[in-house]
Amino acid sequence: MREDPEISAFVPKWQTLQAPLRVLAIIHNVTSATRMMDVLPALEDDPRVQTVLTWTRSSPFRHGVEKFLDDTGYLVMEWEKALEQEFDLAIGTSLGGDIHKISAPFLRLPHGMGYNKYLKPEIRKSGNPEIRKSGNPVFGLSREWLLHDGEPVPAALALSHDEQAERLAADCPEALPRAFVAGDPCHDRILAGFPHRARYRRALGVRPHQQLVLISSTWGTRSLFGRHPGLPARLLGSLPQDEYRVALALHPNIWHGHGPGQVDAWLARARRAGLIVLPPNEGWRAAIVASDAVVGDHGSVSYYSAAAGRPVVLDTAGHGAVAPDSPIARLLETAVPYTQEVPVEELLRRAHELVDTTKSVAEHWVSSRPRGSLALVRSRMYDLMGAEEPEIPVATRAVPAPVPEPGPAHPAQWVRITGLPDDVLRVRRIPAAAYDHRAPGNEAPGHLAVRDEETDERLNGLADLVLCHEDDLPEDGAAWARSVFTHRLTPAAAVVHGPDGCVLHGRDGTLTRVRLTGATEGFDPSLLPLIVHHAGSDPRLGTQVRSGSLRLTVEAGGIWEIEAVVTGGPERA
Numbered sequence: 001m002r003e004d005p006e007i008s009a010f011v012p013k014w015q016t017l018q019a020p021l022r023v024l025a026i027i028h029n030v031t032s033a034t035r036m037m038d039v040l041p042a043l044e045d046d047p048r049v050q051t052v053l054t055w056t057r058s059s060p061f062r063h064g065v066e067k068f069l070d071d072t073g074y075l076v077m078e079w080e081k082a083l084e085q086e087f088d089l090a091i092g093t094s095l096g097g098d099i100h101k102i103s104a105p106f107l108r109l110p111h112g113m114g115y116n117k118y119l120k121p122e123i124r125k126s127g128n129p130e131i132r133k134s135g136n137p138v139f140g141l142s143r144e145w146l147l148h149d150g151e152p153v154p155a156a157l158a159l160s161h162d163e164q165a166e167r168l169a170a171d172c173p174e175a176l177p178r179a180f181v182a183g184d185p186c187h188d189r190i191l192a193g194f195p196h197r198a199r200y201r202r203a204l205g206v207r208p209h210q211q212l213v214l215i216s217s218t219w220g221t222r223s224l225f226g227r228h229p230g231l232p233a234r235l236l237g238s239l240p241q242d243e244y245r246v247a248l249a250l251h252p253n254i255w256h257g258h259g260p261g262q263v264d265a266w267l268a269r270a271r272r273a274g275l276i277v278l279p280p281n282e283g284w285r286a287a288i289v290a291s292d293a294v295v296g297d298h299g300s301v302s303y304y305s306a307a308a309g310r311p312v313v314l315d316t317a318g319h320g321a322v323a324p325d326s327p328i329a330r331l332l333e334t335a336v337p338y339t340q341e342v343p344v345e346e347l348l349r350r351a352h353e354l355v356d357t358t359k360s361v362a363e364h365w366v367s368s369r370p371r372g373s374l375a376l377v378r379s380r381m382y383d384l385m386g387a388e389e390p391e392i393p394v395a396t397r398a399v400p401a402p403v404p405e406p407g408p409a410h411p412a413q414w415v416r417i418t419g420l421p422d423d424v425l426r427v428r429r430i431p432a433a434a435y436d437h438r439a440p441g442n443e444a445p446g447h448l449a450v451r452d453e454e455t456d457e458r459l460n461g462l463a464d465l466v467l468c469h470e471d472d473l474p475e476d477g478a479a480w481a482r483s484v485f486t487h488r489l490t491p492a493a494a495v496v497h498g499p500d501g502c503v504l505h506g507r508d509g510t511l512t513r514v515r516l517t518g519a520t521e522g523f524d525p526s527l528l529p530l531i532v533h534h535a536g537s538d539p540r541l542g543t544q545v546r547s548g549s550l551r552l553t554v555e556a557g558g559i560w561e562i563e564a565v566v567t568g569g570p571e572r573a
Contacts, residue, residue, distance in 0.1 A: 017047050017050075019047060019048055019049055019050035020048055021046075021048045021049045021050070021088045021089070021385050021387055022049075022050055022052075022085075022086075022087045022088050022089075023043060023049055023050070023051040023052075023087060023088065023089045023090070023091065023381075023385075024051075024052060024053075024054055024077070024082055024085075024087045024089070024090045024091070024102065024104060025040060025051055025052070025053045025054070025074070025090075025091050025092075026053075026054055026055075026056060026082075026090060026091065026092040026097075026099065026102070027053055027054065027055045027056070027065065027069065028055075028056055028058060028059040028092075028093075028094040028095075028096050028097065029059040029061040029062070029065060029094070029252070029253070029256070030061070030064045030065055030068050030252040030255075030256055030280060030281060031061070031094070031111055031251070031252045031253060032059075032092070032093040032094035032111045033065065033068050033069070033072075033093075033281075034068075034111075034252070034281055034282065035093040035109065035110075035111040035186065036053075036091065036093050037072070038185045038186055038189060038374075039091065039093070039109060039185055039374070039377055040091075041374065041394070041395070041397065042374050042377050042378035042381060042394055043378075043381065045390060045392050046390050048387065051074060052074060052075045052076065052077045052082075053069055053072065053074045053075070053076045053077070054076065054077045054078070054079050054081075054082040055069060055076070055079060056079050056096060056097030056098075056099075057079060057097075058096040058097035059094075059096060060257075061252070061253045061256045061257055062256070063255075063256035063257075063259065064252070064255070064256045064280070065256075068281065079097070082102065083098065083101050083102065083103075085103065086103040086104065087102070087103065087104035088104060088105075088384075088385040088386075088387075089104055089105060089107065089381060089384050089385045090102045090104040090105070090106045090107070091106075091107050091109065091381075092106060092107070092108055092109070093108075093109045093110065093111040094111050095108070095145040095146075099153055100148040100153045105155035105156070105384040105385075106153060106154050106155050106156075107154065107155065107156045107158070107377075107380065107381060107384060108146075108153075108154035108156070108157050108158065109158045109182075109377070110158065110159075110160060110184075113160070113184065113186075113187075113300035113303045113304055113327070113328070113366060141164070141167055141168045141171040141172060142171055142172060143171065143172045143174070146172045146174075146175045147172065147174060147175070150174070151174070152172075152174055152175040152178055154175065154178055155178060155384055156178055156179075156180060156380050156383075156384060157175055157178050157179045157180070158179075158180060158181075158182040158377065158380070159179050159180065159181050159182065160181070160182065160183055160184040160187075160366070160367050160368070160373075161181065161327070161365055161366070161367060161368045162181055162368045163365065164179075164181075165179055165181070167323075167325070167326075180376075180380060181368050181369060181376075182369065182373055182376040182377050182380065183367040183368060183369030183370060183371075183372055183373030183376060184366060184367040184370075184373055185373040185374050185377065185396070186285070186304070187304060187307065187366050187367050187370065187373075188367075188370065188371050188372075188373050188374065188396045189285060189396060189397065189398060189399050190285050190288055190289060190304055190308055190399075191308075191370065191371060192371075192396050192397060192398040192399075193285065193286060193289040193398040193399055194289060195398075196286075196289065196398055196401070197289050197290055199401055200286040200287070200289050200290035200401055200402060201290045203286070203401040203402050203403070203404075204245070204247060204276055204286075204287065204290055204402055204404060205245070205276065205404075206245045206290065207245075207524070209242075209243075209548060209549040209550060210242070210243060210244060210245050210548070211243060211244050211245075211292040211293065212244075212245050212246075212247060212287070212290055212291045212292050212293075213235060213239065213244055213245070213246050213247070213291065213292065213293050213294070213295060213348070214247050214248075214249060214284075214287050214288065214290075214291040214293070214294045214295070214296075214305070214310075215231060215232055215235065215246065215247065215248045215249070215294075215295050215296070216248075216249045216284065216294055216295070216296040216297070216299060216301035216302055216305065217248075217249075217250050217251060217254065217296065217297055217299065218251045218297055218298060218299025218300070218301075218318070219250075219251040219252075219253035219254045219257065220318075220321075222297075222298070222317050222318040222320075222321055223251070223254075223297050223298075223299065223318065224295070224296060224297035224299075224315045224338070225250060225254060227315060227317055228315065228338075228340075229266055231295070232246060232248050232267060232270035232275050232434075233269050233270040233273060233275075233433075233434040233436075234340075234344070234434070234436065235295070235344055236270055236273040236274060236275060236430075236431050236433075236434040237273065237430060237431065237434035237435045237436045238343065238344045238345070238430070238436075239344060239345065239430075240428040240429055240430060240547070240548060241274065241411075241413060241429045241430065241431055242427070242428075242429055242524070242527070242547040242548040242550060243547075243548030243549070245274070245276060246270075246274070246275055246276065247275070247276035247277075247278060247287050247291070247404070248267070248270075248275055248276065248277050248278060249278045249283065249284035249287055249301060250263065250278075250280065251280075251299060252280040252281065254280075255280040256280065260280075269433050269434060270433075270434060271407045271408070272407075272408060272411060272431075272433035272434075272456070273411050273431035273432070273433040273434035274407065274408065274411040274431050275407060276404045276407070277404055277405040277407065278402060278404055278405070279403065279404070279405060282399065282400070282402070283402035283403065283404065284301055285304070285399045286399050286400070286401060286402040287402055288301070288304060288305050288308050288310060289308065290402075291305070291310055292310070292311075293310060293311045293312070293313070293348050293351055293352070294306075294310050294311070294312045294313070295312075295313045295314075295338060295347075296312060296313075296314055296315070297314060297315045297317070297318050298314070298316075298318030298319065298321060298322055298328050298332060299318075300328075302314055302328075302331070302335075303327060303328055303331055303362055303366065304362075304366070306331055306335070306358045306359060306361070306362035306363075307359065307362035307363045307366040308359075309355065309359045309363075310355070310359075311336075311348065311351035311352045311354070311355040311358070312331075312335045312336070312351055312358055313335065313336045313337075313338050313347045313348065313350075313351045314331070314332055314335040314336070314337065314338060315337070315338040316332050316337050316338075318332075319332050327361075327362070327365035327366065330361055330365065331358065331361055331362055334354075334357055334358055334361050335351070335354070335358050336350045336351045336354055371396065373396075374394050374395075374396050375393075375394050378394050410451045410453075410467075410526070411431045411432070411433060412431070412432040412433060412448065412449065412450040412451070412454050412456065412459045412463075413429045413430060413431055413432055413448070413449050413450075414429070414430045414431075414432050414435050414445035414446060414447075414448055415427065415428075415429050415446050415447055415448070415449055415530050416428045416429075416430075416445060416446035417446060417530070417531070417534045420546075422544070423544060424544045424545075424546060425531070425534070425535075425544070425545045425546070426546050426547070427527065427530065427531070427545060427546065427547035428547070429449075429527075429530075429547070430445070432445075432448060432450075432459055433456070433459070447464035447465065447530075447533065447534075448462050448463050448464050448465070449463065449464065449465040449466075449467060449526075449529075449530060450463040450465070450466055450467070451466070451467055451468065452466055452467065452468040452472070452474075452480075452484070453472070460488060461488075461489070461490065462490060463488060463490055463491050464490065464491060464492055464493075464533070465491060465492065465493050465494075465495055465529060465530070465533055466484045466488065466491045466493075466494050466495065467495045467497060467526055467529065468480065468494075468495070468496055468497075469496075469497060469498065470496050470497065470498040471498070473496065477496045477503065477505070478505065480494065480496070481494035481496075481505035484505075485507050491507065492506065492507055492533070493505060493506050493507065493529070493533055495529040497525055497526055497528065497529060498525065499516075499525060500515065500516055500525075501513065501514045501515040501516045501525070501528065502514050502525065502526075502528050502529045502532075504529055504532055504533070512532055514528050514529070514532055516528060527547060527550070527552070531545055531552065
């Protein structure tokens with residue numbers, strides 16, 4: 001981390017630009033640091049401003065902070081040195097540490113969706129109208145954090161919604177004159193990302209006809225991950241992979257409270273089943289835009305998702321940790337509650353039916369100044385510094401395309417093919433690493449297909465089909481097939497496939513070729529050998545194959561010709 005007690009930016013003789021306005025950005029942990037990066041662009045393109053970062057080290061979640069600060073490229077000043085300096089403005093997105101000792105007007109911005117959680121949720125008395133008088137105010141609006149020696153610490157306190165002023169007046173009236181409604185810059189960046197939905201989905205590896213389900217969890221024992229750590233595997237083991245992808249966004253305090261290696265270990269089975277794991281610092285906002293539904297809890301991501309118009313299924317265990325008149329509480333009371341007793345697809349169906357209601361509730365309370373937050377924040381920054389704002393308009397930028405953690409490109413899959421009326425075959429593929437036949441709504445598995453690169457010895461020992469893309473063949477196709485049968489006892493066929501079709505090498509020496517015609521972009525040709533394996537060498541002409549929104553038609557016998565058509569699929573904004 002770039003810490004220098006003689007930090008050159010504040011030694012005039014070493015400066016290239018004599019920036020007269022000095023700004024200190026105060027970081028507590030990775031969570032607050034990510035939100036700081038939302039508001040620092042308000043100071044861009046102004047050569048009068050020199051910004052440095054500092055870290056209070058007051059948060060118990062210290063893992064990852066040094067790397068984050070180093071990656072920003074800003075100069076970093078030791079907290080003790082910062083307390084000795086004078087600044088024109090200090091900015092903080094959290095509370096903690098001896099901020100009252102900073103020699104600068106302090107602008108306090110929230111690092112979540114509004115102000116919702118109790119300082120001491122364990123003493124909440126449900127339904128008690130005197131809850132604030134009992135000494136349990138909401139974090140961020142409480143006297144305990146906003147006052148020092150009876151005086152407000154912030155020179156300015158940003159609120160995202162008008163209703164928060166009423167709650168601030170009840171909890172800490174001394175700070176009310178310093179409060180201003182600034183909207184929510186995080187919500188604005190999500191809205192700015194809507195035109196990039198297709199690009200975000202592509203970056204996450206979601207095909208056009210698939211639905212993306214985003215799992216989001218805040219931190220703590222009442223969080224979704226704290227109560228249901230096996231949920232990612234459950235969703236992957238219940239949702240057909242031709243129709244769904246599943247992504248996971250965990251609060252930074254989970255990653256940095258337990259360590260990334262430990263969290264990865266807890267997610268190992270889900271990763272092998274194809275889970276899209278988003279990094280702790282960024283990616284979740286793009287995933288909201290890219291998603292078709294969200295399974296979450298009482299954290300901010302769930303609220304931002306509902307406000308963005310995404311159907312939400314919420315675990316309500318954290319209801320006791322939030323104020324009953326807070327926006328999060330209103331959403332928890334409205335959304336479809338998560339339960340392990342109901343099949344996942346049924347929960348998602350209910351959430352889609354309720355989406356207009358949940359969006360209305362969340363959208364109303366998320367921001368009183370939508371799409372205008374950064375301009376309001378910048379105006380207050382320059383007021384506090386006693387300087388004129390730049391003439392250049394401030395720009396709210398969409399978040400970048402997500403960069404998920406790498407995982408297996410082709411998880412092993414259980415394939416179930418069932419006959420429907422009128423010569424229709426229905427195909428459902430479920431990731432084998434996460435499949436649980438005991439889960440509500442799950443059907444008995446059919447045959448098992450694995451890739452040649454599969455490393456799980458158990459799955460390799462059960463495989464009915466072994467597949468390899470033609471570009472990944474380690475040797476000639478026929479030689480590779482012989483090697484498959486030599487080293488694996490169970491496969492009935494070894495399959496070489498590519499964009500135009502596939503060749504099935506049977507253990508009994510048979511050879512079946514399938515040619516794909518009319519394929520649309522995004523179609524997965526590895527579906528073809530599964531159909532061939534099910535039908536045998538004599539398919540019925542005109543048979544329709546359905547897998548989610550995919551439609552296939554068998555056109556001819558002998559050398560199979562299959563026409564692939566993608567119909568429907570997600571078209572949500």
